Amino acid sequence: MRLVIKYGGTSISATKDIKAIAKYLSSLSKKNQIAVVCSAMSGTTDDLIEISESIKKENKSKGEQLAAKIINRHKQLAKQTITKSDVQKKLLVKLDQDFTELLALIDGMVLLGEVTPRSMDYLISFGERLSIKLVSASLNDIGLKSIPLTGKEVGIVTDSNFGESKPLMDTTRLRTSKTIDALFSKKTIPVIGGFTGADQHGHVTTFGRGGSDYSATTIGSSIKADEIWLMSDVDGLMTADPKIVKNAKLLKEVSYVEAIEMALFGAKQIHPRTFEPLLSKKIPMKIRSSFNVKNEGTLVSATPSKAARNTVKCVSNVRNNGLIDIRGGSMVGNPGTAAKIFETLAKAGINVMMISQNPSESSITIVVKNTDLDKATSSLELELLGKIIKKLEVTTDVAIIALIGSGMRGTVGVASKVFTSIQKNKVNVSMITQGSSELNLAFVVKNSDTNTAVRALHNEFALDKIN
Numbered sequence: 001m002r003l004v005i006k007y008g009g010t011s012i013s014a015t016k017d018i019k020a021i022a023k024y025l026s027s028l029s030k031k032n033q034i035a036v037v038c039s040a041m042s043g044t045t046d047d048l049i050e051i052s053e054s055i056k057k058e059n060k061s062k063g064e065q066l067a068a069k070i071i072n073r074h075k076q077l078a079k080q081t082i083t084k085s086d087v088q089k090k091l092l093v094k095l096d097q098d099f100t101e102l103l104a105l106i107d108g109m110v111l112l113g114e115v116t117p118r119s120m121d122y123l124i125s126f127g128e129r130l131s132i133k134l135v136s137a138s139l140n141d142i143g144l145k146s147i148p149l150t151g152k153e154v155g156i157v158t159d160s161n162f163g164e165s166k167p168l169m170d171t172t173r174l175r176t177s178k179t180i181d182a183l184f185s186k187k188t189i190p191v192i193g194g195f196t197g198a199d200q201h202g203h204v205t206t207f208g209r210g211g212s213d214y215s216a217t218t219i220g221s222s223i224k225a226d227e228i229w230l231m232s233d234v235d236g237l238m239t240a241d242p243k244i245v246k247n248a249k250l251l252k253e254v255s256y257v258e259a260i261e262m263a264l265f266g267a268k269q270i271h272p273r274t275f276e277p278l279l280s281k282k283i284p285m286k287i288r289s290s291f292n293v294k295n296e297g298t299l300v301s302a303t304p305s306k307a308a309r310n311t312v313k314c315v316s317n318v319r320n321n322g323l324i325d326i327r328g329g330s331m332v333g334n335p336g337t338a339a340k341i342f343e344t345l346a347k348a349g350i351n352v353m354m355i356s357q358n359p360s361e362s363s364i365t366i367v368v369k370n371t372d373l374d375k376a377t378s379s380l381e382l383e384l385l386g387k388i389i390k391k392l393e394v395t396t397d398v399a400i401i402a403l404i405g406s407g408m409r410g411t412v413g414v415a416s417k418v419f420t421s422i423q424k425n426k427v428n429v430s431m432i433t434q435g436s437s438e439l440n441l442a443f444v445v446k447n448s449d450t451n452t453a454v455r456a457l458h459n460e461f462a463l464d465k466i467n
């Protein structure tokens, strides 16, 4: 099989874990062609972002201190992990070149005193540049042929939307498949940096936080992989957060559309565009743990088995949001009201997570993150209060509870089951939405009612007996 295997940051942050991965890949590579994709080691991207913050605040020494932390950590891990002295030496030379470039970049940014989206992407791309060298060397160390490649080097070409770029798929497909096919024919395992690519001028771009998942599927669809595995520190997608529900179960199979809903609702952090490249090619994806490879994880595919198609899959929750109830008599029958409200919020850079409007049109309710609440409220007050809006009512600290699964589609009585069990538990519901796809039924409760609501639904739909 042709496999793309992606490792998240926590999977590659300790010597013993990197060694275990190398061994695992070695046995897999006997029968399969493997392209590896890596995130940065855990915490590195955060540190790089903090460096940019220090530069903005003209705190050069803080930036350099953080760079030293990154450098030391990678050097130390390289020395601990790579046992053959020639392999280790070569690795340290390559890492040193990156360190020199990183420090020069920080110097340059400090001199200019500004962080542009372009320099920011260049800076935060270093995490993956470093991690791939280490992982690739660990394969060399046990006698496998492997080379590290950044997203740019493998051939991922993107638009110039720094910080949130998208691959130009046709160019990317041509270039990456050429690079990777050539390596496969030489029995060499490419270890590719996730999260980044380069625009047509060669400037480094990134896909946004968590973007290595998206890199993996972009590469997988380019080389016509048979499967893509996302390896991290969780066993797969679960029926609920196991911290809330003790008997939460691992989901064996879900469809792409269900997984997209689950990703949006934060069940496991997956980059929101991860599934895009898979939809047309229908490449199956597995979500697995690198710490527990005996476990097959969750299979995400276009065509789950019939049994898996007909069920409610999970109840997820997102805490710490704010609800804004927007009211006004002149909103009734007035075309363009919603447009004005959402335009105002969009201009303020607010991401709206849930929307509902009652049929009398006298109120629109939205949910945003607690951290966006202040900005959302003030921009609505400033632009629209006294005009189309008469009153804003704000509730902080609410949670979104979402029931997800294609089994809800066309099934009578799901909503009544949900709200009866919620009511029995004396939880008050302040807003409800269901998309017409019927994949997701979501409602809002107080933060403090989250656990009760999640447990009640998990129980009501017997999700502990799902597989």
Ligand code: ASP
Residues within 6 Å of the ligand: 008, 009, 039, 040, 045, 046, 127, 194, 195, 208, 209, 210, 211, 212, 213
């Ligand atoms: N290293 C990047 C981040 O931390 C990308 C990724 O981990 O997927 O967001």
Ligand code: MG
Residues within 6 Å of the ligand: 008, 009, 039, 210, 211, 212
């Ligand atoms: Mg990640």
